[in-house]
Amino acid sequence: MNFDYYTYHIGEHYLSALINGDYSGLTDQEEKELTAFIDSLPVSGHFDYLYESADIRECEISGLLNNTIDVRLYFQPKEATQ
Secondary structure (H helix, E strand, O other), X not given: OOOEEEEEEEEHHHHHHHHHOOOXXXXXXXXXXXXXXXXXXXXXXXXXXXXXXXXXXXXXXXXXXXXXXXXXXXXXXXXXXX
16 A cells, blocks of 8 residues: 655644644634644645754744654545545
8 A cells, every 4th residue: 555645844833733643732713723624635644754854943833933854745646446
């Protein structure tokens, strides 16, 4: 089975919610931003992160400068499902 992925740079404080579904460390506003981000994704799939990718740059969820982690959204390409 072949998988493809998209890579996103997100603030590390979003990781627990994105990977484990644990929103307890997020504010109400951050929860809304994360939900809007997930709803805007082009495909559904499985998230994983690249631990060694930490860097300070713009978070693709909040648009703010953050200590970010690269996360990958893995999905099965349509041609692979046919």
